[in-house]
Amino acid sequence: MLGGSERPAAADVQDADGLAAAERTDHGDADQELSGDQRFGYRCFVELPVNKKIPPFKPKAGADWKFYQEDVDRVQEFRKCIECFLCQNVCHVLRDHDKYEQFGGPRFFVRVAGLEMHPMDGVSRTKLLKDELGIGLCNITKCCTEVCPEDIHITDNAIIPLKERVVDEFYDPLFWIVRKIRGAGKS
Numbered sequence: 001m002l003g004g005s006e007r008p009a010a011a012d013v014q015d016a017d018g019l020a021a022a023e024r025t026d027h028g029d030a031d032q033e034l035s036g037d038q039r040f041g042y043r044c045f046v047e048l049p050v051n052k053k054i055p056p057f058k059p060k061a062g063a064d065w066k067f068y069q070e071d072v073d074r075v076q077e078f079r080k081c082i083e084c085f086l087c088q089n090v091c092h093v094l095r096d097h098d099k100y101e102q103f104g105g106p107r108f109f110v111r112v113a114g115l116e117m118h119p120m121d122g123v124s125r126t127k128l129l130k131d132e133l134g135i136g137l138c139n140i141t142k143c144c145t146e147v148c149p150e151d152i153h154i155t156d157n158a159i160i161p162l163k164e165r166v167v168d169e170f171y172d173p174l175f176w177i178v179r180k181i182r183g184a185g186k187s
Contacts, residue, residue: 050104053132057115060122067119077157078114080150083107087144087154093137104133106144106154113158116165126162126169135163 087106093099104112112133116125129135144154152158168175 050108050133051111053128054108054112054115055123055125055128057118057121058123059120063120063122065120071117071119074157075114075118077152078110078117080152081107081110082150084149086147086149090143090147092141092143093134099134099137102134103137104129104135106138106159108133109135109138109162110152110154110158113162116162124169126166129162130166130170135159135166138163 085107087110088094091103091105093103094105109129112125112129115121115123138159140155140160142155144159145152145156148154
């Protein structure tokens with residue numbers, strides 16, 4: 001594991017299986033040759049429609065654009081992602097269980113967390129997380145956090161808070177009662 005302030009380049013980082021990291025692929029050519037197991041992360045990005053399912057940022061109607069520095073800091077951590085897809089490569093749900101269609105993976109949970117935790121965003125993505133991105137399949141092994149070259153605390157700061165939001169909205173009986181009383185449960 002990386003220690004101290006050492007920050008290797010993404011190409012120098014290897015995941016738990018000794019696989020080299022892929023370069024940033026958001027503007028990559030789909031026909032470009034990738035070596036080794038980099039195709040795994042790249043395939044998650046290019047071939048699967050996960051990224052297109054995530055609704056973009058939409059400001060709250062009539063929002064006052066004032067918020068606390070801690071809110072800014074929380075969202076900024078997720079913006080450090082260089083999309084090397086090491087987290088996707090080591091994720092056991094994707095790698096060992098082939099849940100490509102049912103599970104978004106750590107990279108996309110970081111993207112959703114950056115949007116969902118933005119203090120000015122007005123879109124709820126908890127139903128998407130539960131039904132289409134399968135956040136419940138993650139069992140918090142922290143493999144994704146351990147390999148992140150940008151030291152993003154994926155598990156602690158993205159996945160766990162997102163899972164808590166899903167539980168609060170869909171499984172917490174107290175929230176269910178409050179919604180019934182307020183009339184939010186009526187169609």
